[in-house]
Amino acid sequence: MAGIGSYLKKHTEALVKDVGIEPACQLTGKSKATLGRYYSDSEEHSDRFMPVDTVARLEAAASYPHVTSALAELHGDTLNKNNSNKGSGGGINSDVISLSQRFAMLMGEYQISIEDGVITNNEAKRLLRETVELQKVLIDMKLHHEDGND
Known part of the structure; x- marks a missing residue:
């Protein structure tokens, strides 16, 4: 627990x-x-x-x-937001670019955090925030794919 x-x-x-x-x-x-x-x-x-x-x-x-x-x-589930970025356009290519950019931001944050060999509490919080942002992009990407906006 x-x-x-x-x-x-x-x-x-x-x-x-x-x-x-x-x-x-x-x-x-x-x-x-x-x-x-x-x-x-x-x-x-x-x-x-x-x-x-x-x-x-x-x-x-x-x-x-x-x-x-x-x-x-x-519980091993994910959320499916029906109102997420519909009409934002761009299709799968735009989603992949967004995913790549967000992942690069996460890796950049990780690089800065690990430089001294220790990840502090504040650095861990920043990594968590970046991970949540990456997750948002993945959810949007999933929704675009389910909606057939490729």
């Missing part, structure tokens, strides 16, 4: 940061401290998780459903 808890907390943090801490407080009616406890990795908050209704409010304002996606991944 510790690994699952840590995974969910990282995605909870990504969700709050996606929305922004101040807007997240306004949307949820919760303080910065309360929101911080939901993704804190300190022992005293290890059993605290964001309530589902709070996740729903934040994900409605976020650019990506971070926590819902993490829950799906934990």
Whole structure:
């Protein structure tokens, strides 16, 4: 359970940061401290998780459903967003270029992080953000292919 808890907390943090801490407080009616406890990795908050209704409010304002996606991944599933970038055009070639660019950004972030032989907590968070961005491109690519926009 510790690994699952840590995974969910990282995605909870990504969700709050996606929305922004101040807007997240306004949307949820919760303080910065309360929101911080939901993704804190300190022992005293290890059993605290964001309530589902709070996740729903934040994900409605976020650019990506971070926590819902993490829950799906934990069960071996993926999300299929019906409203994702329809009409963005470009087809499969454009998707492959976007995928290549995002992967290059992830590898660049990794190169910077590993230079001193240690990946710090902040560097790991940046890598996670880039990984989530890469995942978004893959989901869009999948949706374009399913829609027949090749």
